[in-house]
Amino acid sequence: MPMTIGDIAKLAGVSRATVSGVLNNSPTVSKKTHERVMAIIKEHNYRPNEVARALALNKTGILGLLVKDVSNPLYSKLALGVEEICDENEYNLIISNSHVDWERQVKTINLLKRRRVDGLIIFPLQKGHDPVQIKDLQKDKFPFVLLAELPGIEADLVRVDDESGSYQATSHLLKLGRKHIAYISGPDLALASERRLKGYKKALSHYDVPFDEKMIRKGGWRLDDGYNAGLELLSCDFQCPDAVFCYNDSVAIGLIRAFTERGKRVPEDVSVIGFDDTGVASYLETSLTTVAQPAKEIGRKATELLLKRIKNRNKTVKPHKILINTHLMVRETCGANLKGSVKAQVPID
Amino acid sequence: MPMTIGDIAKLAGVSRATVSGVLNNSPTVSKKTHERVMAIIKEHNYRPNEVARALALNKTGILGLLVKDVSNPLYSKLALGVEEICDENEYNLIISNSHVDWERQVKTINLLKRRRVDGLIIFPLQKGHDPVQIKDLQKDKFPFVLLAELPGIEADLVRVDDESGSYQATSHLLKLGRKHIAYISGPDLALASERRLKGYKKALSHYDVPFDEKMIRKGGWRLDDGYNAGLELLSCDFQCPDAVFCYNDSVAIGLIRAFTERGKRVPEDVSVIGFDDTGVASYLETSLTTVAQPAKEIGRKATELLLKRIKNRNKTVKPHKILINTHLMVRETCGANLKGSVKAQVPID
């Protein structure tokens, strides 16, 4: 139904090659012809078919983003960053969710390859399976960037510096005079949780506070996990912690709820710090101090890296690993700030 | 670099047409040939080029979703619903953000048309401009579904039933014995805000409670807007409301903060209800009663409608308008529930 390059050529009395030249601002087409053809293009509101273009150029101008779940604010903010860079380069973005399902990850990667997207940004499922598809991408020299480490795979990677983020958070608690700091870990599969534990330990040792195995508690990633971890900590026979560093904000909020229900005041009795800062933190009545992941920045950096990789498609460039710095958002639950006004607690936007 | 249908044909000693037949399970290709060719396809891990396919079939298998900002949980959940239906139909989804910028909306729609997406789901910017692009889509019989009303345009539409949602919320407050219910409106441009006001009024009249103009306050959509509206309500010389129905959850949370800062207890002194239920609500210490928009459901319905429209592309089917029911999530701030455990406050997932 829409006009084709042939229709325009006929109307202008030139060949299709010439129209193509006009569209791509080729210097070989004369000014006169350019103007004449352009006028006709405008008049008929002709838009070249990008599918045909993609076929001819072997380049779709589309990138794929595969995450676990876009409705997770961490990923949707990331997607925003990806889109920003896409926009600047006239790319479009196909977003897919693996929903933490291995089969879907496989299927999606295959479909996106069939669609000949120019590159992929992947938050891969970790552990549990052999990531054959990712290895295949590498074999085929298909441009892609990972958003999480995959043991045994050396590829372009962008992620947050968990260890340093955790180190900062723990140090902050130590500087506030806390001595018995618990760490509530994330889900078993998360490598990030291990790295954060490392940063936590590093901070302790830096401040000469002895590490206590009992202060490490299994958590998870949901409100419930934090709530349960909180109850568990309270019911212990040993020294109750005077500070808790949690795997993420949900866990922190759940834990705080358990604590306040049992009469422990936050931050007066116990300081709490979370991780991610995906939005809820600043909305709480006692706003949550947390380690912010600059998700948008991660998305931007990953996309820039991917575009570079696409440019150097056949060249052998060794994998690039980019660590993004976290930001400690000091709010109220750590005890460093007094209760403030709304404005102070809300991120600027 | 990847194999083409020609390569496979050569390897199998058949014509390209036959390989095509095999790929599409054409009944005319013999069982024997099918198996032989299929074996070769598998062996070489051949995947047909969907770009070429799209060109030949005049169908990309890609839908476009244009919203204001995917990082808004309302839209990202909606996207999840869209993706679900896409998935079931082997479609992919290009997500773009207008960032509430008219020019971007125009550009994006044009780019997606050039890419020959099979259809569009659009949350259009309202008021302010003449939506020429949307009208053009209609003229061109390009399949699309709107997620918000556009005055003067009759097109497929899916949205939440604001009026009934608002009616339910207000009725709930009235049933709890509240008499002086304030309504904090949304941004000026939002038609939804007007519809909610209508539902609010309807409930009042249904319960024979007189409508009081002073109970309608200008709000907005951010925490600040609610906070300010809250302060304003408190500093009035007239009867202070014993309940407030807010345009959205952010506004409600801001308002609650203003109230508690000034010694008003929620829900003891004042009941509060929000709108949207985009996730924060259940995380609050005093969890927020709110009118949930089933965003995912909206996404699903919109996509189903769009796919139907695509099927009947040339036929003239009159526009379909689908209203999705809201759900009143009764939590604590309305005063109907006692403080409960974590589990009761968290949506099942």
Add this chain to the structure above:
DNA sequence: GAATAAATTTGAACCGGTTTAAATTCAATA
């Protein structure tokens, strides 16, 4: 075994662009 019908395969055109070698037009020079 020949004629006929049915099943299967294929060549060639097509989708709508880009690309490049060859053809044409134009202007400058002898």
Add this chain to the structure above:
DNA sequence: TATTGAATTTAAACCGGTTCAAATTTATTC
């Protein structure tokens, strides 16, 4: 005016699939 060279245009091939009328193979019937 004829020659030459530069500027411009174009025909035809190509990208990798699908489609369908026509050709070929296979099966059936007499």
